Amino acid sequence: MVKEIFFEVFPTLAENNFGWEKEQKDYDNWDSFAQLNLITFAEAKFGIEFSLEESIEIKSARELVERINSHLK
Amino acid sequence: MNLIDCLKNNAERNPTKIGFIDEERSLTFKEMYDEVQEFSKSVSKVLGTTKVVSLLSENSTSFVIAYLGIINSGRAVHLTPTNISESSLANQVRSTGSGMILCSEMTKKLGIFHIGSFVPVGPTSISGLVESAKDIELKVQTPTDVAYLIYTSGTTGEPKGVPVSHDMVEFTTKNIIDVLGYSETDIDVIPLPLYHSFGLGCLHTSIFAGSTVVLLKNADNLENILESVKKYNATSLAAVPATLTKLLRLDRKILDDCLQGLRLIITNSTSIPKNTVKEIKGILKGGNLATYYGLTEASRSTFMIFNEDSSLHESVGKPAPGVNIKIDDEHKGDSEFGEILVKGKNVIKKYWNDEKADKSIEDEWLRTGDVGYLDDDGYLFLKGRNDEVINVGGEKIIPHDIEQVVRQIPGVEDSAAFGIPHEVFGQTIKLVVKKSENSDLDKLVILTHCMKNLEKFKIPSKIEFVDSIPKNEYGKVKRSMLK
Numbered sequence: 048m049v050k051e052i053f054f055e056v057f058p059t060l061a062e063n064n065f066g067w068e069k070e071q072k073d074y075d076n077w078d079s080f081a082q083l084n085l086i087t088f089a090e091a092k093f094g095i096e097f098s099l100e101e102s103i104e105i106k107s108a109r110e111l112v113e114r115i116n117s118h119l120k
Numbered sequence: 121m122n123l124i125d126c127l128k129n130n131a132e133r134n135p136t137k138i139g140f141i142d143e144e145r146s147l148t149f150k151e152m153y154d155e156v157q158e159f160s161k162s163v164s165k166v167l168g169t170t171k172v173v174s175l176l177s178e179n180s181t182s183f184v185i186a187y188l189g190i191i192n193s194g195r196a197v198h199l200t201p202t203n204i205s206e207s208s209l210a211n212q213v214r215s216t217g218s219g220m221i222l223c224s225e226m227t228k229k230l231g232i233f234h235i236g237s238f239v240p241v242g243p244t245s246i247s248g249l250v251e252s253a254k255d256i257e258l259k260v261q262t263p264t265d266v267a268y269l270i271y272t273s274g275t276t277g278e279p280k281g282v283p284v285s286h287d288m289v290e291f292t293t294k295n296i297i298d299v300l301g302y303s304e305t306d307i308d309v310i311p312l313p314l315y316h317s318f319g320l321g322c323l324h325t326s327i328f329a330g331s332t333v334v335l336l337k338n339a340d341n342l343e344n345i346l347e348s349v350k351k352y353n354a355t356s357l358a359a360v361p362a363t364l365t366k367l368l369r370l371d372r373k374i375l376d377d378c379l380q381g382l383r384l385i386i387t388n389s390t391s392i393p394k395n396t397v398k399e400i401k402g403i404l405k406g407g408n409l410a411t412y413y414g415l416t417e418a419s420r421s422t423f424m425i426f427n428e429d430s431s432l433h434e435s436v437g438k439p440a441p442g443v444n445i446k447i448d449d450e451h452k453g454d455s456e457f458g459e460i461l462v463k464g465k466n467v468i469k470k471y472w473n474d475e476k477a478d479k480s481i482e483d484e485w486l487r488t489g490d491v492g493y494l495d496d497d498g499y500l501f502l503k504g505r506n507d508e509v510i511n512v513g514g515e516k517i518i519p520h521d522i523e524q525v526v527r528q529i530p531g532v533e534d535s536a537a538f539g540i541p542h543e544v545f546g547q548t549i550k551l552v553v554k555k556s557e558n559s560d561l562d563k564l565v566i567l568t569h570c571m572k573n574l575e576k577f578k579i580p581s582k583i584e585f586v587d588s589i590p591k592n593e594y595g596k597v598k599r600s601m602l603k
Contacts, residue, residue: 055567055568055571056571056576058571058572071340072341075226078203078338078340079340079513079544079545080203080512080513080576080577080579081576083545083548083579083581084571084576084579086581087567087579087580087581087582088564088567091563091564091567091583092564099543099544103366103369103544
């Protein structure tokens with residue numbers, strides 16, 4: 048489900064360019080607005096709410112999954 | 121003196137000095153001047169009599185070559201954000217009558233260029249324009265010719281084209297240099313987009329002062345900003361307040377190490393938290409923190425160099441030399457605040473083919489749509505933007521743009537968008553939605569639709585379903601009741 052969020056927020060992202068460990072700096076268009084969009088989609092999809100600190104710290108798909116899991120426990 | 125005259129002067133006086141640095145290369149003043157000349161001739165050969173060229177590029181030395189090259193060819197540059205949507209780009213290009221869309225390799229990949237066949241030449245990558253054209257005569261620009269054109273949502277509704285002439289650029293830039301003390305010994309780090317008035321004004325300042333400019337692609341990579349300041353022994357840094365606030369979350373020792381050699385940090389008029397002012401001043405030691413108030417239509421109308429008087433830390437300063445500011449008393453009613461009006465050589469005479477927008481300029485006074493007051497000593501204090509406009513990290517958004525897209529979604533009966541405070545962006549967007557009867561619409565459907573139809577800075581960060589949306593007797597949404 049997190050992978051789907053990435054393809055929503057980065058519509059030009061090719062399937063073979065997605066990576067769980069791939070970091071923000073490896074994306075051409077992962078800027079602060081895209082970061083906000085990722086957080087918004089994740090909150091809506093999982094019915095959770097991130098703190099500002101959490102929102103800023105997420106830098107990869109793996110970290111987003113970990114943050115979501117910590118809220119769902 | 122226009123930008124090209126200044127570049128030529130720099131190239132003659134200091135031909136081997138590094139004037140322009142980006143994340144991949146550096147150019148001396150002479151190299152930049154020669155590249156600009158070549159570029160101008162290529163543009164002229166390809167375009168003939170076309171008056172406007174659109175430029176869509178992230179920060180780079182190639183951006184500077186293209187920007188100055190278009191101007192040097194006797195044309196105006198239409199600057200667009202790199203995150204512009206396909207429909208907005210199409211509207212702007214139609215409005216300008218642009219003859220070509222020049223883009224960087226990165227923006228070319230965005231795939232937003234399916235905008236019909238009304239652009240004679242486009243999209244063309246900057247590096248792809250290599251027509252040899254030695255015998256082309258370049259048209260000399262006059263001071264009142266338009267140097268660049270930026271579309272702004274402003275504060276009153278539809279995007280408006282703001283044409284900025286060479287004499288406006290000269291007036292504004294000389295004020296920046298005089299007030300903030302720029303000189304050719306400066307090394308200026310700019311992580312701001314050059315397609316916005318703030319970043320572009322910083323580039324102009326470096327060219328007029330003959331200093332060295334270090335262009336970063338964006339301000340998202342805070343470590344890169346700090347490393348660049350240290351690596352190049354920078355003397356000035358330009359950053360929006362949100363970036364400064366985020367920087368202060370980093371390790372203080374690193375900040376001290378990288379920033380304490382700066383003589384100036386310049387920020388802009390989005391409200392800057394008092395604590396940020398205090399902490400940045402603590403880091404700078406001998407350096408200054410300064411801000412300004414301005415619009416694309418009236419660039420750098422005030423300046424404020426923060427001093428020890430903390431009662432002034434929420435002010436945007438006094439009017440710039442040769443600029444007049446007044447508050448509209450007539451319409452302020454019982455409030456102590458009123459609309460800010462600006463007059464001076466930094467103010468546009470009229471908008472680009474927009475008679476409706478021109479009504480906000482009366483007797484050379486520009487109605488800014490911003491609200492504020494002047495204290496007894498002439499310091500200007502901003503109290504906010506027109507309440508309809510949402511300012512997300514410097515991007516101004518009209519709620520109607522979002523609402524009309526959301527209302528296309530099956531199951532939406534009504535909607536309203538408005539700004540909510542956000543620690544980093546200043547504001548983000550909240551959307552309230554009234555569902556149709558028996559609709560099982562959920563938030564993800566709305567977000568997905570928005571993502572496909574709006575620029576990413578227009579995506580609501582919060583969505584709430586409501587039973588009704590408050591409106592006045594004319595059917596206008598009462599946004600103040602929603603906040």
